[in-house]
Each structure stands twice: as structure tokens, then as C-alpha cells.
Amino acid sequence: MSGPHAVLQNPQQPGTRERGLISRVQAGQREFFYELVQPYERRVYAAALAILRNPQDAEDAVQEAMLKALANIRQFRAEARFSTWLIQITVNESLMRRRRERTVVMEPIDNRREVGTSGEDGEYAPRDFADWREIPSEALERKEVRQRLAEALGSLDPKYREVFMLRDMQHLNIQETAEALGITVASVKTRLLRARLMLRDLLAAGWEQGWFSRLPFEKGTKPW
């Protein structure tokens, strides 16, 4: 059996299986490419969406990025993570599209709210210090919660959103995030700190407005 499904039926470990698929595609068996990238399509889409803020643009960017990955598959080196390589290509494609199309983004949160900061290197002062408890995992089952989280992320300035997305959603390390965005490690750390604290404040404010009200929290306690 020599078709693409032969690999699907191979009970190998994911890492070994992925390396096998990469070798096949690098050798010219491009019919295995979709099988190779399929496990990461959600992640690369999320990366593109975080940058472009438009579902159709994000999907177009993902398709173009995957074709570029296919065209340059021989340049991939085994010492790198394939997922990271795909995400970096997607980020590059998305950033290029944003520059080209001058996408209008939402007004960034730090322009709307004065929270005692001054520029990227300024300190961010948290605003809410309410009691907290651990978020139950079933919270994400609710579409309303997912939507509010997406809205909060979308309200960030792009430079914070991109760092946060790569680091905390795509799980790239600090160095990989810096390379993907073409910024320094110090900038990544600064932006990441601000993004995390701003999101925390935004979600805490949402809690004050009751959008977690149907979650089974104890009366008088907050998740933040």
C-alpha cells in the first residue's frame, strides 16, 4: 500500500510519524502534505486571525502560508519544531498582508484607557484586585465565554496581541516569539507582561458586569 492512507494506518508515535511525513514530502511526495499540516490548521488559523482580525482574511492567509510552506519544505530542518516553522510562516504572511492591505483594527485598549502607563516600556498598573478562585475548565464550553475572551484579545493593541498569541496561545518560547515577530527578547517580555495584565483587567471588568454569572462560583467570590 503506497497511498496517503498508508501513513494514517501506521501505529507510530506522532513525532516519528510526523518526521516520516516530512521526509516523504521533502522527497517529492506532496500528496502527503495536507496530512502533515492538518493537525496544526487550528493553530495557524488562530495565529492569522489574531493578526488580521478578519476570518476571511485569516483563512486566505492560512492557505497562502501553507502553499509557501509546501514550496519551501526542503528548507525545513529537523532540529526545529515543525509546528513552530508553520506558525512563523503564517505570522509572516499575515503581517505582510496587514501591511499591504492596511487593515483597520479596533482601537487599542491602551489608547482608550489611561491606566498609568507611558509607552511600551512604562509600567502597567493593575486596576482590579478582587478575590479569585480557579476557573473551572467547563467555562470554555460556553460560547459566551469564548466570545468574551476573543473580544478582550481583539481589543489589545496589535503589538501586544501578537506577542500574547504566539507565547500563550501558540506556546512558542520567548526566543521563537522574538524571531517570528522580528523583535528583541526584551521587547517580547515587556509586551507579554502588559498583554497579560491588560487581559486580566479586561476579564475582571467583565466579571463585574456579570458575564460569568451563570458559572458555578460561590457567592461573593470572583475568578480574578
Added chain:
Amino acid sequence: MVKAEMLDCEEVWREISNFVDDDVDADLRGKMEEHFRTCAKCVSLLAGTRNVMTLYGDERLLEVPAGLGQRLEARIEQKFETTLETKPAWRTATREPHWSTWSAWLMPVGAVALFVFSLALVDQLTFKSPPRSVMAERGHNIPPDMQVVISDGSKVFHVVGCRFIHDKATERTVTAGRAMQDGYVPCTRCLREYLPAASLTERAVVEAEIGEDGQGDAQVRAGH
């Protein structure tokens, strides 16, 4: 004394992102942990920051449009097929064509076949065309053993003594059957009786135009 070495809240805020990333040295970690033991606000901040990372790090948050995977797969396949169509195997070779493949032989064999066909067509049109002159009609019921005269420079055979024999110096006697086998046709004067009546009418017009009276023929035939 110990209190003097403790961090204040703003120092904790600056490092809280690195703290959750385990990117602080042991000394700073110890000081921050000491601070958390006594500061409810910073404990809330730490918990909220971790909650943000937990929520956004969950893949359930990465919602993708319906059919994203199918459209991506179709785009890849389309690109793959387009590439195959525009770059056939014999053109993708970077050096010499692979003569072991049938497709590499297709073009030279086709060229030779076309050349041979062209030659055959030219030969058919040039050398195998039927006699076009009304003066060169094949005879009917000519006795094959009849002795006739042929000569160089003409494909007409005559009865012996015909005054229309071309280049008499080269005349020679053969049977009518042999002359017709060699492509000779009967003379319209001396062998008029063996030609179709319809053709004779046309030939009469031709003869009138060239001003020949056929007297000599009659004399010759009378002599037979």
C-alpha cells in the same frame, strides 16, 4: 530587617510575568514568594494572570470556520495539480531528459512519423496523379498483342507509321499491352477508334484549336 528586603507591589508587578514563566533567578523568586505570603492584592494578580494564561492556552478557544480543513486541502490539491500540468516530467528534469521514460520518446517519435506522413502525402499528390489532359485518355478494347510504336519524350503509343510519333529517332516497337502497362496512352489520331466517343468530342475541339485535320491518320489507318 527582613521587611527591608521585601519587594514592594510595583516591583512584583514588573516581574510577575517572568515569575509565572519561571524566568526569574532564585533570589528574586524567593523575595516574590515572600511578598505573596503577605499581600492579598498581588496574590489576586498572580492568580488572575495564571487564569488568563490557562484560558487562552486552551485549544478550545481556537475556533475555526466550518470547512476550513476541506478548503485548505482542496487548495493544496489544486496547486499540486496545476504544478503537474504546467511542468510535465520531461521538463522538470534539470539535466538531460530521461530517455528511459515513454514520455521522453513521444516527441521525437511523433516528429519522425509526421515527416514520413508528409513525404507520403507529397509523393501521392505529385507522382500518382491521374492524366489530366483530354489528349491522354486510356483506350478501350485495344488488343494487347497489337504491335505499337513508342518513343522517348512522350507517353503516347502509336500504330506503325503514324506521322505524329514524337522523336522518331528513338522509336521502338512493343505490344499495346506492354505499352499500357508502362503508362502509355493511345494516340488520338492513329488509334481514334479505341477511344471513348465522349472524349473524342472534346478532343475534336482541341484538335480544331490546334489546326490539325487528321488526314494523315486516315491514310495510315487505310494502310493497316
